[in-house]
Amino acid sequence: MDKGVLYGIGVGPGDPELLTLKAIKILKAVDIIAVPKSKSDKDSVALNIVKDYIDNKPIIELVFPMIFDKEKLNSDWNKAADLVTTYLANNQNVAFITLGDPTIYSTFIYLNKLVINKGYKTLIIPGIPSFCACSAEAMISLAENNESISIIPSASNMNELITKINEFDTVILMKFRKNFNQIKDIVSENKSIHAIIVENCTMNSQKIYRDIQKIHEADLSYFSTMIITKRVI
Amino acid sequence: MDKGVLYGIGVGPGDPELLTLKAIKILKAVDIIAVPKSKSDKDSVALNIVKDYIDNKPIIELVFPMIFDKEKLNSDWNKAADLVTTYLANNQNVAFITLGDPTIYSTFIYLNKLVINKGYKTLIIPGIPSFCACSAEAMISLAENNESISIIPSASNMNELITKINEFDTVILMKFRKNFNQIKDIVSENKSIHAIIVENCTMNSQKIYRDIQKIHEADLSYFSTMIITKRVI
Numbered sequence: 001m002d003k004g005v006l007y008g009i010g011v012g013p014g015d016p017e018l019l020t021l022k023a024i025k026i027l028k029a030v031d032i033i034a035v036p037k038s039k040s041d042k043d044s045v046a047l048n049i050v051k052d053y054i055d056n057k058p059i060i061e062l063v064f065p066m067i068f069d070k071e072k073l074n075s076d077w078n079k080a081a082d083l084v085t086t087y088l089a090n091n092q093n094v095a096f097i098t099l100g101d102p103t104i105y106s107t108f109i110y111l112n113k114l115v116i117n118k119g120y121k122t123l124i125i126p127g128i129p130s131f132c133a134c135s136a137e138a139m140i141s142l143a144e145n146n147e148s149i150s151i152i153p154s155a156s157n158m159n160e161l162i163t164k165i166n167e168f169d170t171v172i173l174m175k176f177r178k179n180f181n182q183i184k185d186i187v188s189e190n191k192s193i194h195a196i197i198v199e200n201c202t203m204n205s206q207k208i209y210r211d212i213q214k215i216h217e218a219d220l221s222y223f224s225t226m227i228i229t230k231r232v233i
Numbered sequence: 234m235d236k237g238v239l240y241g242i243g244v245g246p247g248d249p250e251l252l253t254l255k256a257i258k259i260l261k262a263v264d265i266i267a268v269p270k271s272k273s274d275k276d277s278v279a280l281n282i283v284k285d286y287i288d289n290k291p292i293i294e295l296v297f298p299m300i301f302d303k304e305k306l307n308s309d310w311n312k313a314a315d316l317v318t319t320y321l322a323n324n325q326n327v328a329f330i331t332l333g334d335p336t337i338y339s340t341f342i343y344l345n346k347l348v349i350n351k352g353y354k355t356l357i358i359p360g361i362p363s364f365c366a367c368s369a370e371a372m373i374s375l376a377e378n379n380e381s382i383s384i385i386p387s388a389s390n391m392n393e394l395i396t397k398i399n400e401f402d403t404v405i406l407m408k409f410r411k412n413f414n415q416i417k418d419i420v421s422e423n424k425s426i427h428a429i430i431v432e433n434c435t436m437n438s439q440k441i442y443r444d445i446q447k448i449h450e451a452d453l454s455y456f457s458t459m460i461i462t463k464r465v466i
Contacts, residue, residue, distance in 0.1 A: 010365075017258065020361065022250035101361075103368035103375045104382075112372075124369035128253065128334075128359045132243070135336035136357035139345075142336045143386065149337075150401070151382040168383070 004031070004088040006115050008108035010101040010127015011049045014223075015202035018128045019049065026125060027053045031092035034060050034084060036107045045203075045223075046097040060084075060094075064107060081114035088120045101127045105153060105174065131172045134198035134225045138208050141231065142170050158182050165193060165228060173226040180217040183226070188213055192230055199224045237264070237321040239348050241341035243334040243360015244282045247456075248435035251361045252282065259358060260286045264325035267293050267317060269340045278456075279330040293317075295329075297340060314347035321353045334360045338386060338407065364405045367431035367458045371441050374464065375403050391415050398426060398461060406459040413450040416459070421446055425463055432457045 007026050012018035027033070033054050035044045040063045047059070062080040064073065087094050102108040102124050112122050131151065135142045143149050147169035154175040155161045161183070164171050176183055187195045197209040200223050209215050212226070240259050245251035260266070266287050268277045273296045280292070295313040297306065320327050331339040335357050345355050364384065368375045376382050380402035387408040388394045394416070397404050409416055420428045430442040433456050442448050445459070 012253070015255070017255035018253050018359065020245070020251050020253055021257070022248070024254070025250065101365045101369075103365060103373065105376055105378075106374075109374040109377055122372075124372060126251065126361045126365040126369040128361060129365060132334045132336060132359040132362060136243075136334075136359040139355075139357060140336065141339075141342040143338055143384065144342055145338075146386050148386065149384040151376065151384075153376065153379050153381065 002091045003120055004091050004093045006084060006088060006112070006120060006122040007093070007095045007125060008102040008106070008112055008122065009095050009097050009125045010106075010129075011046050011097050011099060012128040013100060013130040013133040013201045013203075014045065014049065014206075015133075016049050016052065018133065018202060019053075020125070020127070023050075023125050023127065024053050027095055027097075029093065030057070030095040032058050032060060032087050032094045034062055034094050034096040036096070036098065037061050037063050038066050039063065046099050049099075050097055060087075062096075062111075077110045077114060080111055081118060084111065084115060085118050085120060088115070098127070099130070101129045104129050104151075130201055130223070130225055131174075131227070133201045134196075134227060137201055137206065138196050138198055138210075138227065140196065140227065140229060142172070142227070142229075155179055155183060158186060162186060165190065169230050171228040173228070176226050177217045177220055177224065180220075184213055187228065193228055194231070195226055195228045197224055197226050201225065235324045236353055237324050237326045239317060239321060239345070239353060239355040240326070240328045240358060241335040241339070241345055241355065242328050242330050242358045243339075243362075244279050244330050244332060245361040246333060246363040246366040246434045246436075247278065247282065247439075248366075249282050249285065251366065251435060252286075253358070253360070256283075256358050256360065257286050260328055260330075262326065263290070263328040265291050265293060265320050265327045267295055267327050267329040269295050269297060269329070269331065271297060271299050279332050282332075283330055293320075293327075295344075310343045310347060313344055314351060317344065317348060318351050318353060321348070331360070332363070334362045337362050337384075363434055363456070363458055364407075364460070366434045367429075367460060370434055370439065371429050371431055371443075371460065373429065373460060373462060375405070375460070375462075388412055388416060391419060395419060398423065402463055404461040406461070409459050410450045410453055410457065413453070417446055420461065426461055427464070428459055428461045430457055430459050434458065 098106040
């Protein structure tokens with residue numbers, strides 16, 4: 001019997017209009033929608049983005065708690081791969097939806113490897129990364145001409161961050177709330193840089209902060225991105 | 234009289250199916266399509282991507298030769314802004330189309346500033362950046378967990394490139410043909426990295442090179458992206 005295909009689909013940052021035609025075509029064509037979740041009772045932002053395009057298709061929830069026990073995580077991923085390949089073996093196509101782009105800090109990559117190793121075909125459909133939507137909404141360029149960009153998931157070493165700010169024209173921080181006060185100090189001490197935070201980008205609750213000194217870590221949602229630029233804005 | 238709006242629209246890397254719903258909605262709604270070109274007799278890749286969505290709308294070509302004379306370039310941009318604002322003043326909406334994303338190495342940013350300074354409203358619609366499509370097609374992750382990414386437009390200083398390769402988990406090179414032989418040497422000498430080139434990504438002529446030592450600079454098209462990763466692939 002033919003086997004199904006697993007698609008890793010980037011659904012973009014939040015606005016359903018930022019879905020690509022290709023993502024929608026595949027979402028409409030597949031048999032099963034797979035949704036990663038950190039808690040089983042939590043709403044999925046990704047699922048909310050695609051809800052108009054999946055009719056009443058069966059949804060399988062893959063729960064990966066935010067833990068750092070690698071063995072437990074591996075076991076969770078293996079269980080997820082076993083579940084997904086049950087459908088693929090049955091010639092059903094599965095679309096795994098992921099916020100932003102599947103190749104940038106997405107959990108899809110772990111599942112992808114396991115499913116390929118089990119002998120199945122997978123395909124990745126790119127999505128708008130959150131930082132591109134943030135720069136568009138904040139109306140700032142991430143790079144022009146010969147400028148360089150660095151993307152740092154969580155800035156924990158402040159000396160390293162200072163080095164990166166010096167070396168790159170633009171620094172994008174994906175998760176920064178833990179060290180927010182230290183980052184604010186770095187930004188306020190360096191007069192040649194500007195920092196902008198975009199929270200819940202392209203969602204109804206979007207906020208853009210152009211003076212980060214005025215805000216507190218506790219006020220920011222999980223979906224916050226900081227762009228540090230040397231450009232006059 | 235009401236004024237028109239200038240939209241900077243990212244049309245993605247090449248495959249028209251990677252257009253977003255929002256891009257298509259705006260392309261269908263605007264009055265004028267503006268297309269940047271480096272030569273007036275050259276075909277526009279961006280225009281080819283959107284051709285099914287613009288009917289017979291008037292197209293204005295904005296020619297910006299690839300020159301380094303800043304004064305001449307500024308004069309070209311000012312002329313383009315004058316032309317675009319003629320339509321905006323007449324309450325016509327203009328969509329400026331740009332490959333990839335408008336905030337990453339796009340010419341839109343220059344026009345955007347000038348048009349805003351002339352008192353008009355502009356909006357940026359993000360697009361799939363070429364490197365996200367390249368990683369999807371090559372099936373490699375750009376970053377997982379705490380990994381960092383750097384994006385370098387043209388690697389001219391090889392010592393700097395070696396430093397970046399050491400400091401970052403993934404290095405993306407946008408234009409690298411000029412120094413390709415030196416980059417090949419760096420890659421062949423460092424056993425902990427892999428380099429992949431995706432040429433004409435998502436276009437009909439797409440090619441993926443997983444052994445860059447076998448190829449020559451002259452064989453690569455302008456639309457080539459190199460991803461240097463430390464991951465086992």
